[in-house]
Amino acid sequence: MATESATGGSPARTMDLLWRTGGDVERRPGPRAGLDVDRIVAAAVDLADREGLPAVTMRRLAGELGVGAMTLYTHVPGKGELVDLMHDAVLGEVYPEPPAGEWRDRLTSVARANWDLYVRHPWAASVGAGRPILGPNLMRKYELELTAVDGLGLSEVEMELVLTLVGGFVRGTVGGLHEKAAAERDSGLTEDEWWAATEPHVDKVFDPERFPTAARVGPVAGPELGGYSPERSFEFGLARLLDGIAVLVER
Template identity: 55%
Template sequence: MTLLWGLQDKPKRGPKPRLTVDQITRAAIELADAEGFEAVSMRRIAEKLGGVTAMSLYTYVPGKGELLDLMLDAVYGEALGPIPQGGWRERLEAVARRNRRLYLSHPWLIQIAIARPGLGPNLLAKYELELSVVEGLGLTDVDMDLLLSMIGDYVHGAARAAIYAAQAEKHTGMTDNQWWEAHAPLLEKVWDPAKYPVASRVGNTAGQEYGAGDPERSFEFGLQRLLDGVEALIARRAQGR
């Protein structure tokens, strides 16, 4: 917490520190963006910064757990900034899309299991900003908190699907459509349309529409249905239910 808020004690004498916590955090984020969170270590960060040892970094950041909190809060800062004007629906869409871009820009975020998030300045500012979008809609405070959690959970799942699809293509050298085409001859031998009539019809129609899959379209479809539910909740609260 002291690191997140910049409240650590500053040395009163001696040489000026060569690095800052922000520099170490940014180097760690760049490593994670390029190679995944598992690539982040004090040794790799020291190599990236140059001219320092891994052990010297511990004088700035006690360990990887603290470093992760710093990385997360720094990334959350990218989701700050004015929300576009418009009705609540357009503004909540903007929140969802902004969070999705955050995951797509930093795919390692989906690797992190966060039970107790670090309460850093950017996380709290992000929470305040997003709450402001649903303030004054007649929802209870608990409704507002749960609504943001619901949107966040949906975006996390949708972004994970998009990231996994991109990683699969990178690792195999095949797009989803190419993968399906490669397996089509075998599938034709075992697939029985009479046994799976609905799956055959829907699968063929969807395949003709957008191939093996369209993460962007799936995200937008799901987001609109989610907001339809929020609209119904607002209406119920307006009726005192």
């Protein structure tokens, strides 16, 4: 039986906090300072959105909230549990309405909802993929996503695998979006500026006879795509992914 979640927190303590069941650490004695779990989690999400998950430490978060670090521990056991709570909190943002339409429309809604979530909260794409904590928002999300592939003649295992396939595709593609943003931030150069600075050096070493296919495709695809485009890769890849799922559904 696992005693830690993928984030290093205690699943039992996290589940108590998520579902507001017995053993809530909020009941421990200590200064309250007007805090509750929801306020702490909201501040942690905001900090992670601005500076990334590594910036979320109990000491830093206490400073953001204007309290002592030990005050946070009267509400949340530690960072591991806090990250699990943060993850479930942001999952509550998806699907204000259940995915609707025919199955391709429903799966498209699922993919776009996850893409938008990870664009808003980049850190969330790396949390909960391996050993998710089954909080109320995660369970609601899972239920609605299952209904997107229900009634298609797929087995229960195939339904799960289709959702895993779509989720993995979204996580991988949105990772490229954040990597591109990080490269622009770190270098101080836009995509166009970077390629303009690189092109003279490439011209010196590129041999079209050695790389004939690249010589044919690159000059056409590069200007057409405007450099690496995670958004376009997402749209193209999602369409091809749905085409593949259609073969399974029709079979």
